[in-house]
Amino acid sequence: MRQGCRWLLVATMAAIGLLASGCAGFNPSRPQGQWLEDEEIQQLTETGTIFPDHSYYYLGSITAPDSFIAIDNHWQLRTRVWAGVEMTPQRLAGWLQWYRSEHDSGCEYRGGRILAPDGRQVGYWYSQNRFNTIYMPETGVIEVYKPHNGAGRVCGEPGFDGFFPGRD
Template sequence: MPPLPCRPLFPLLLLALLLTGCTASVPGGAWVTDPQVRQLFESGTLLANHTYYYLGSFGAPDSIIAIDNRYTLRSRVWARAEVDQRLLDGWLQWYRTEHFPPGCELRGGRILTPDGRQAGVWYSQNIVNIVRMPEPGVLEVFQPHSPAGPTCGRDNNANFLFDL
């Protein structure tokens, strides 16, 4: 049986498909840990010209971000909050009295644009995240998680394997 005429073209077509899929990616920013931002949050400092968002319960959020007003957050997971000093102090009081498991201490950090400019700050137990900028001035900040995968403090369905 003679070889199929398109057989030599298959690797080239596959390579072209892979390369075009990679070139259409959305520019990525960064979610980086910074101890000074943790201190800023824990001192109760409200940032001017920032809009606050949270994940989880309004009274006891899992994560907080403050986005510089020069940027717009596009998200299906973050809820906007009108944060004043009283609300921030209430959130901090809850964090101070809550006992977190080892490895899930609260941290703070910076949200950076693809070109390295600061677009906001974060405060959370979960230190891994994806930040994207699909168009100029628009940020997408995903739900953060711990380095091991699931979010800190959440039950993991696989715990029964380890008698946890």
């Protein structure tokens, strides 16, 4: 019985540690927005729609970025990871062609909306990675972090096998 209690104590402490480390990045004093999937935005993006009055940013290579976002020009993006780019129909078509040819099961490209903490729409996203952290450190300023697929994993990086590792 003593060994069973010891195991329960170790398991409980491990669970508390995991929960605490998972919440370490959350800062309740900084208003947090949302990165929401939206099938309509995905379809608009995949048919080559360029959103007017938006500035575009990408992650990765300019010829084949991992993700891109379009931020409404009424907002200022504060970032250390996103690079600005002049979006043209030709560039978007090239990116979409690359995405179609590099499709990886478990890491499908999705699209969606970026919302401010008060629910106002800030912009749009297109990425294999379905989760993100969005902060509004001050009025009119938005921070969009590098998207991920849960537990800090990123599609396309070495060691990522999609949502179900080892399954095709």
